Amino acid sequence: MIEILTPAEIARARRSGALVGEILATLRTRAVPGTNLLDIDRWAREMILGAGARSCYVDYEASFGSGPFGHWICTAVNDAVLHGMPRDLELVEGDLLTLDLALTLEGVAADAALSMVVGGAGRPEDEHMIAATRTALAAGIAAATGGARIGDISHAIGRELSAAGYRINREFGGHGIGSTMHQDPHVANIGRPGRGLRLRPGLMLALEPWVMEDTDRLITDPDGWTLRSATGSRAAHTEHTVLITEGEAEVLTLPPSA
Structure with a gap:
């Protein structure tokens, strides 16, 4: 299913996107050495419910998963990169943490992710990966102009990731989003x-x-x-929800200070 949002739905999308950005920004400051992943999940739950929103994950089932996800946020650590299920694990300084949050507010979903080094002292390789995903995302957003094609976005992202020296997995990528979290089209x-x-x-x-x-x-x-890297190597992931306009795409999930 591919949805084209009405002006009223776009107004609601801006509010859901702003909430995602705000919650991720808050969780980023709380993810310090000694923080338990289950605490991050609990904080996400409190903020989502406190804002009158609904989690896209708790009851989420997918062909690549095993039963309902059952948690409020994805927390991937070090060699984990996607769909990281929160568990009883305390973060330590230098961990590479990815937070991925999707919620629905007023009937419209928004989805974003960020990678960070816990404690701020990361390996140069980790910082390089995080920077590469951010640069690639910026390139993808710049290519997402009205009248362009999905392949233009995929090409822009892939060009940056390849130039940074990384192999690119073709199974999982971006996606359409609207009244539900995962929709067509797939954005490789x-x-x-x-x-x-x-x-x-x-x-x-x-x-x-x-x-x-x-x-x-x-x-x-x-x-x-x-999902983890097959070799045990570390991973990074950056995501924003964007709205296609006649001109440049509008980024909906920026943190409040951006």
Whole structure:
């Protein structure tokens, strides 16, 4: 299903996106050495419910998962990169943490993710990965103009990730979003320009470049959800929800200070 949002829905999308950005910014400040992943999940729950929103994850079931996800946020640590299920684990200084949050407010979903080094003292390789995903996301957003095509976004993202020296997984990427979290079209993190769906104003997309340090292959944890690098190398992931307009895309999930 591909949705084109009405002006009223776009106004609600801006509010849901702002809430995602605000919650992620708050959790980022709280994710310090000694913080338990289950505390992060609890804080996410409190803030989502306190704002009158609904989690996109708690009851979420997908073909690549194992039963309902059952948590309020994805927390991926070090070699984990996608769908990281919160568990009883305390963060230590130098951990590479990814927080991925999706919620629905007033019937419209928004989705964003960030990677960070816990304690602020990261390996140069970790900082390089995080920077590469941010640069790739910026390139993808710049390519997401009205009248362009999905392949233009994929090509822009893939060009930056490849230039930074990373292999690109083709299984998981960005996606359409609207009244539900995951919709068509799929937005791969590599592709050919000029191909795919033409972008129309009112279309909302979640763009999410992610990489692993030395591989493009994933393995799945026994929890049935958490995806890790096949080699045990670290990974990074950055995501924003954007709204297609006649001109430049509007980023909906920026933190409050951005």
